[in-house]
Amino acid sequence: QVHLFQSGTELKPPGASVKLSCKASGYSFTSYGVSWVRQAPGKGLEWMGWISTFNGNTNYAQNFQGRVTMTTDTYTTTTYLELTSLTSDDTAVYYCSRDSPHYFQDGVRFDLWGQGTLVTVSS
Amino acid sequence: EVVLTQSPGTLSLSPGERVTLSCRASQSVRSSYLAWYQQKPGQAPRLLIYGASTRAAGIPDRFTGSGSGTDFTLTISRLEAEDFAVYFCQQYVTPPWTFGQGTKVEIK
DSSP states (O other): OEEEOOOEEEEOTTTTTTTEEEEEESSOGSSSSSEEEEEEEOOOEEEEEEEEEETEEEEEEEEGTTTEEEEEEEETEEEEEEEEEEEEGEEEEEEEEEEEESSSSSSOOOOOOOOOOEEOOOO | OOOOOESSSEEEEEOOOOOEEEEEEEEOGGGGGEEEEEEEETSSSEEOOOOOOOOTTOOOOOOOEEEEEEEEEEEEESSOOGGOEEEEEEOSSSSSSSSOOOEEHHHH
């Protein structure tokens, strides 16, 4: 069964870092990239960045440059998102999504999503 | 950044009605880089349409996407109970990839 399974809820104080995981199963892992998208409570969707699971190349949204790191482990078919210097504005549900293997590509993208991880930033 | 503006913000409709949702881009978007998603409370988004008009796998044919340039539309021919949700458009031609703010379709 094709699936993306994300790690569990996180509660972090301001200034801390968080590292989330997204494990893929049921498909050829390195044939697709992964994007991360977050959604603040009651708000819309915000794309954070993309990673190639084939070679680890990344492209991050400007809003997160310097604070975000995406990595991938082909042996465990897991992709990671690390976000540093957390503030209350980072409180959101974070989703991983199966994406194109190429950053610039049309066609089917974001066709499979994880269940989401709630990150709460609070003292 | 390409800003996608969706209208209306909320639609109150009854099952069986026809729905037309709008997504307007701040600059031209090549059709093959425009997608639509459905999101229900507590769930992840679900891909409905990509390439502006191609239904994703398993999406019923009551969902139709159309448009080009800066104006795109998602039409639901006859609303069913499971269609009450929030709908987002997205572009992935000019980074950062952006989403519209969403249109909520609620039961009247």
